[in-house]
Amino acid sequence: xxxxSLRAAGVFLAVAGLAVLSACxxxxxxxxxxxxxxxxxxxxxxxxxxAATGTEKAGTITWALGPGTVPNFIFPVINSANNSVxxxxxxxxxxxxxxxxxxxxxxxxxxxxxxxxxxxxFSNGDKTVTITVKSAFKWSDGQPLTSKDVxxxxxxxxxxxxxxxSNWPAYVPGHFPDDVVSASTPSSSxxxxxxxxxxxxxxxxxxxxxxxxxxxxxxxxxxxxxxxxGPIIDFTKPANATKIYNFLMAQNKSVNTYATNPLWQxxxxxxxxxxxxxxxxxxxxxxxxxxxxxxxxxxxxxxxVPFTSDTAEFNAxxxxxxxxxxxPQTDVPQIPVVKRLGYNVFGMPDFGMNFxxxxxxxxxxxxxxxxxQLYFRQAMAHLEDQEGYIKAFFFGAxxxxxxxxxxxxxxxxxxxxxxxxxxxxxxxxxxSLLKAHGWTVTPNGTDTCTSAGxxxxxxxxxxxxxxxxxxxxxYNTSPSIIGQQIEDLASKAKQAGIEISLSSSNFxxxxxxxxxxxxxxxxxxxxxxxxxxxxxxxxxxTFGLFNTGGSTQIGDYSNPTADSxxxxxxxxxxxxxxxxxxxxxxANQPAMFQPxxxxxxxxxxxxxxxxxxxxxLTQYYATPEFWYLTK
Numbered sequence: 001x002x003x004x005s006l007r008a009a010g011v012f013l014a015v016a017g018l019a020v021l022s023a024c025x026x027x028x029x030x031x032x033x034x035x036x037x038x039x040x041x042x043x044x045x046x047x048x049x050x051a052a053t054g055t056e057k058a059g060t061i062t063w064a065l066g067p068g069t070v071p072n073f074i075f076p077v078i079n080s081a082n083n084s085v086x087x088x089x090x091x092x093x094x095x096x097x098x099x100x101x102x103x104x105x106x107x108x109x110x111x112x113x114x115x116x117x118x119x120x121x122f123s124n125g126d127k128t129v130t131i132t133v134k135s136a137f138k139w140s141d142g143q144p145l146t147s148k149d150v151x152x153x154x155x156x157x158x159x160x161x162x163x164x165x166s167n168w169p170a171y172v173p174g175h176f177p178d179d180v181v182s183a184s185t186p187s188s189s190x191x192x193x194x195x196x197x198x199x200x201x202x203x204x205x206x207x208x209x210x211x212x213x214x215x216x217x218x219x220x221x222x223x224x225x226x227x228x229x230g231p232i233i234d235f236t237k238p239a240n241a242t243k244i245y246n247f248l249m250a251q252n253k254s255v256n257t258y259a260t261n262p263l264w265q266x267x268x269x270x271x272x273x274x275x276x277x278x279x280x281x282x283x284x285x286x287x288x289x290x291x292x293x294x295x296x297x298x299x300x301x302x303x304x305v306p307f308t309s310d311t312a313e314f315n316a317x318x319x320x321x322x323x324x325x326x327x328p329q330t331d332v333p334q335i336p337v338v339k340r341l342g343y344n345v346f347g348m349p350d351f352g353m354n355f356x357x358x359x360x361x362x363x364x365x366x367x368x369x370x371x372x373q374l375y376f377r378q379a380m381a382h383l384e385d386q387e388g389y390i391k392a393f394f395f396g397a398x399x400x401x402x403x404x405x406x407x408x409x410x411x412x413x414x415x416x417x418x419x420x421x422x423x424x425x426x427x428x429x430x431x432s433l434l435k436a437h438g439w440t441v442t443p444n445g446t447d448t449c450t451s452a453g454x455x456x457x458x459x460x461x462x463x464x465x466x467x468x469x470x471x472x473x474x475y476n477t478s479p480s481i482i483g484q485q486i487e488d489l490a491s492k493a494k495q496a497g498i499e500i501s502l503s504s505s506n507f508x509x510x511x512x513x514x515x516x517x518x519x520x521x522x523x524x525x526x527x528x529x530x531x532x533x534x535x536x537x538x539x540x541x542t543f544g545l546f547n548t549g550g551s552t553q554i555g556d557y558s559n560p561t562a563d564s565x566x567x568x569x570x571x572x573x574x575x576x577x578x579x580x581x582x583x584x585x586x587a588n589q590p591a592m593f594q595p596x597x598x599x600x601x602x603x604x605x606x607x608x609x610x611x612x613x614x615x616x617l618t619q620y621y622a623t624p625e626f627w628y629l630t631k
Contacts, residue, residue, distance in 0.1 A: 043408030044106070045347035045397050045598045046335075048615055052608035056628035058298035060284075061607060063622065064313050064325035065306040070281020074264055074273075075252035076216040077156045077245070083169040085535070088214075090622035094285055094302070095267040097293070098214035099131070099150060102206050105615030106348045106409040108538035110206065113294050116145065116217060116268065120205055126198040126573055131191045131209070136292035139219050140267045147191040149217035151183055152224060154193075155235050159245035162238075165551075172544060172551050175570075176208050200577060203570045206539035219266045223248060258283075270295055270625035271302060281306045287625075295625035296609060302624040317343070323607055324617070327600040329481055332395040338602050347600030348618040349399050351409050351540075354533035355591040356473070356486070359555040361516050361523040367471045369462030371527070371555075375437045376460075377589040379430040381423035383492045384485075386595045388425070393484040398597040403586025405540045406596055409619070413540050415583035422587060430496045439469065439497075446470050447497035470499035471527035474514060477504045481597060482530055500528075507531050516556045529554070533594070541569040541578050546590050557590040606631050 071091040073082040078092070089103075101114035110119065118132045137145040158177045160167035170176070179196045186192060199208075209215045224235045226243035233240045251263055256278040258264060265272055270293065271285035287299035307313035310328035317325045320341060327335060327345065335345050358371040370376050386400040399408045403418035423429075431441050438451030438459040447469035449459040459467065475486040483504065490500040505514075510531040513519050534545065534552070544550045547566045548558040565581040568574060586593075601617040606629060613626035 043348060043399050043410070044618075045600060046345045048346050048611040049344055049608075051610050052630045054630065056297045057630065058300045059629045060301040060303055061624060061627055061629075062303045062305050062323045063624070064316065064322050065281065065304045066310065066313060066326060067308055070304070070306045071283065072255060072281065073252060074258050075248055076218060077153070077160055077168065077248075079160070080166040080169040085620035089620050091283070091304075092216075093269065094271040094622060094624070095264070095269045095273065095288075096216045096218070097269045098210050098216050100205060100210035100214075102210045102538040103616060103619055103621050105612035106351075106618060108206075108351050108409065108411055108536070108540075108619075110210075110538075115210075117150075120201075120209065122199075122201045122204075124194075126201060127195045129193040129195065129199075129204065131193070133189045133191070133217070134292075135189065137268055138290055138292060139222075140265065140272060140288045140290045141219075141222070142290065143219070143221050144188070145217055145268050146188040146220075147185040148188070149220050150191050150215060151185055152220035152235050153216055153218045154180065154183060155238075155241045156218065156245050156248070159238070159241040162242065163245075170208070176204075198571055198573070200539075200568075200570050200572055200574070202575065203539045203541060203578070207537040207541070211537045217268060219268075222266045223263060268292075270299065274301075285624075291625070293625075296628040298628055299625055300627060300629060302622070317341070317602060320604075324601065324603040326617075327602055329394065329397070329479060329597055329600075332397045332600065335600070342605050343602040344605055344614070345600065345602045346614060346618065347397055347598030348615065349401075349406060349408050349596035350535070350599050350619055351406065351411065351538075352533055352535045352596065353401060353404055353406060354594040354596055356489075356528050356530040356594065357555045357591050358557065359514075359516065359523065359527050359529070360558065361556050362471075362525075362527045364524050364527065365471055366463050366467050367527045369460060370467070370469070370471075372462070373437070373460040374588065375433050377592070378423055379433040379496070380493070380498075380592055381589055382426050382430040382433070383496060383498075384489055384592060384594070385425040385492065386421070389481075389485050389488065390595050392488075393481045394595070394597045397600060398595050400595045401593050403582055403593055404542050404546070405536070405582045405586075408596075411540060413579045413582060415579050415586060417583055418586040423589075427492055427495045430493075434469070434496065442497040443495055445497055446499045468499070469497065470501070472501040472503065473528040473530070474503050474505050474510065474526050475530040476507050476510060476532055478506065482532060485594060486530055511554075515554050517551075517553055528592075530594075533596075539569075539578060541581060542566060542585060543570050546585060555591075559588060559590070562588065562590070 069086045071087050073087040076092050076096045097116055099116050101111045104111050116137050117134060121130045133147050154177055157168050161171045165171050180193055181196050182194045184192050224232050224244055226247045235241050235244055258276040259273050267288055270288055270291045272288050274286045275284040283304045285302040314328055314331050316322040338345055360368055360371050362368055390398045402421050405411055405414050405418055407419055434441050438449055439447045440450045441447050449463050449465055449467040451458045452465040454461040476482050490502055493500050513522050514526045514529045516523055543566050544552045546557055547563050565584055569577040569581045599618045607627055608630050609627040613623045616623050
């Protein structure tokens with residue numbers, strides 16, 4: 001399954017190759033990939049300096065939290081309503097690490113040194129998964145981290161989805177955890193899962209056991225209870241698991257006690273929470289001295305500082321009052337000024353996709369039948385000037401993306417046809433496609449279907465003669481680059497005789513109301529929409545998004561070839577399955593794929609660490625355990 005964390009373009013709001021890296025000791029300042037040399041990456045903006053040599057100093061490092069990005073959920077078994085990178089990757093995961101860490105700087109791949117377990121082994125036709133927890137990790141209260149803690153998390157997930165499918169964002173009925181027929185812990189370090197059917201090992205490791213759930217070991221010795229002062233109870237009994245889950249969720253809702261509740265002080269990650277402002281979302285994390293993973297010799301406190309606007313945040317950068325901060329897209333031209341003020345700067349697109357959804361159920365003006373024609377979707381792709389958008393709207397800080405897997409950051413699963421534009425910008429090509437399929441094209445007017453039928457040179461099944469090529473498109477107003485791209489698209493479409501009526505909205509309203517599975521009553525109210533995009537899992541299958549009936553479908557795309565390829569990606573052992581899936585979807589255009597802006601970060605030159613730890617920020621991961629002060 002594929003966790004889809006919805007986001008506005010360049011701002012997440014809600015989702016690999018198995019490279020072997022040398023393990024690092026707990027006092028090492030390397031880990032999270034590679035060596036300590038300076039890094040300049042293709043597709044990125046700027047470069048990351050080498051880790052500074054000399055004495056590492058500890059202190060407090062402040063980190064900017066943009067408007068709407070403060071954490072509000074601490075329990076690692078997160079629900080769909082709070083499924084955001086701000087609650088997980090840059091907050092909860094600093095306290096409770098996923099079983100497998102799959103972000104190596106900007107590269108989506110397994111990082112053994114930061115993973116809590118050795119790579120899993122698959123047997124019995126990929127239906128049996130054996131996980132061995134590392135002995136180096138323990139809980140902050142001194143208790144060992146065991147296989148029972150992994151099983152505890154799985155049973156909490158089972159209890160969560162039993163009450164409601166929305167209680168775990170990666171849940172798809174029939175798949176994990178439903179497919180876990182039995183689970184056993186033959187030793188304190190070993191967990192064996194027996195599944196009802198075969199799984200693709202890469203998918204199960206990179207998505208289910210790391211990113212999509214993720215599977216976070218939880219301290220069973222301290223959390224397996226159903227009341228504050230109650231005894232530890234047997235969580236393997238479903239009735240008990242439900243009571244425990246409900247208790248922990250109730251504790252999670254008490255946001256004003258995040259820093260004082262003893263439950264949240266028992267962690268296996270590099271940090272513990274020491275302060276949390278329930279009103280503003282400001283927080284302070286302090287080093288967990290029992291952490292068994294790689295980190296700087298002297299870890300600093302990590303302090304999240306909220307801002308109510310991008311303007312206020314960037315003013316703090318110019319004043320030098322924030323240590324690590326994002327650069328708003330509108331302020332990209334001021335990056336030279338930021339560098340002169342004593343900051344390093346680096347940006348890279350996140351590993352995800354931006355796109356405009358088609359609504360394959362909107363019968364208004366026969367749009368469902370129009371959208372169902374590949375030639376129409378190809379024509380629309382030709383009308384999108386990705387290079388022009390990057391230059392004009394992103395100030396050059398971004399990269400084109402032609403399919404579900406972006407060209408940057410680089411993924412081993414990128415298909416050849418997504419490395420270059422299969423449908424390059426050309427109004428003339430769009431017009432030719434429409435004319436070749438039965439449309440009378442009226443530039444700057446409205447095209448009309450004059451050759452109805454399902455023949456190769458006709459408009460297509462379900463499109464009567466006289467149908468106008470006119471429909472609506474609703475777009476998110478924040479960030480402004482969404483509207484800029486959509487307005488240009490509508491202008492180019494008009495040159496080809498396609499009449500697109502634009503209206504603006506906001507992210508939360510759109511994903512609630514212009515979403516066919518969630519709001520079927522509104523199926524005929526939107527033809528296309530652009531709320532932003534979604535995250536990618538390291539193993540970048542679109543299961544859940546583009547398969548028929550997928551749990552995160554927006555506009556009900558359905559294609560039997562896509563279904564077959566997506567199913568092979570999650571159930572077959574074919575290592576190239578997901579690349580084949582992405583290649584087909586790049587050609588078939590289930591949505592209009594858009595360029596991805598760089599997510600740009602600046603940090604004071606007095607702060608250093610492994611280059612990968614700063615690259616991580618561009619992928620919405622915060623790994624402050626690798627940062628240290630140099631003066």
